[in-house]
Amino acid sequence: MSDVAEAVRIVGISGSLRKASFNTLLLKLLKEKAAPCILIEVVALDHIPLYNEDLDRLPQIPEVAEFRNKISASDGVLIVTPEYNHGVPGVLKNALDWASCPAFNSCFKGKSVSIISSSPAFTGGVRAQYQLREVLVSMYAHLVTGPEVVVANVNSKFAGNAYTDDDGLEFVLRTLQLLREQILLQRAVSVVQKDHAYTGG
Numbered sequence: 001m002s003d004v005a006e007a008v009r010i011v012g013i014s015g016s017l018r019k020a021s022f023n024t025l026l027l028k029l030l031k032e033k034a035a036p037c038i039l040i041e042v043v044a045l046d047h048i049p050l051y052n053e054d055l056d057r058l059p060q061i062p063e064v065a066e067f068r069n070k071i072s073a074s075d076g077v078l079i080v081t082p083e084y085n086h087g088v089p090g091v092l093k094n095a096l097d098w099a100s101c102p103a104f105n106s107c108f109k110g111k112s113v114s115i116i117s118s119s120p121a122f123t124g125g126v127r128a129q130y131q132l133r134e135v136l137v138s139m140y141a142h143l144v145t146g147p148e149v150v151v152a153n154v155n156s157k158f159a160g161n162a163y164t165d166d167d168g169l170e171f172v173l174r175t176l177q178l179l180r181e182q183i184l185l186q187r188a189v190s191v192v193q194k195d196h197a198y199t200g201g
């Protein structure tokens with residue numbers, strides 16, 4: 001048996017466009033601290049236009065096609081987001097609306113997804129997290145269950161780019177392990193299903 005851990009490719013999405021965003025900072029930190037078998041590509045939402053069903057036809061808008069293709073090609077998605085007015089930030093919801101089409105057969109169908117929220121408030125963006133779960137369920141994403149990761153008072157946990165809460169970071173990093181475990185389980189199931197199809201079982 002190989003002792004090289006099986007790699008998974010994750011698309012990381014921040015729900016904030018802000019240059020000094022704590023959520024983007026946290027996402028980048030997770031990319032840096034992730035185990036070598038967890039490869040995270042941070043995908044920015046800056047160039048995704050406002051969703052308009054009239055524009056959602058072939059040929060696809062290049063920025064949208066690129067976003068959808070990256071998600072399709074990934075093994076899973078990690079969303080790190082703030083909460084705006086007790087809800088999912090518009091930029092994130094907008095990008096997910098693009099990604100959700102074609103409905104019921106989108107790049108998110110069957111995709112493993114983990115959510116982290118963070119906020120300077122003690123509530124840590126938990127309400128956005130719950131709304132986001134509902135949005136992803138409608139897209140047939142496979143949400144990773146386990147402890148909900150809500151980073152409260154996030155502004156006090158960064159000193160520049162350095163994260164000062166070591167125990168908290170361990171807990172947040174566990175999200176990536178759970179995401180990887182679910183992806184590997186899905187992989188194993190799809191191998192069994194293929195074998196079953198070949199043998200006509």
Ligand SMILES: Cc1cc2nc3c(=O)[nH]c(=O)nc-3n(C[C@H](O)[C@H](O)[C@H](O)COP(=O)(O)O)c2cc1C
Pocket residue numbers: 016017018020021022023024081082083084085086087118119120121123124125
């Ligand atoms: C329009 C707006 C609405 C906000 N609403 C909430 C909110 O409902 N709950 C919350 O915890 N923080 C709220 N905040 C504060 C954000 O959590 C804070 O600005 C945070 O730093 C944004 O995330 P970022 O640092 O990743 O950009 C709001 C901020 C803005 C600009």
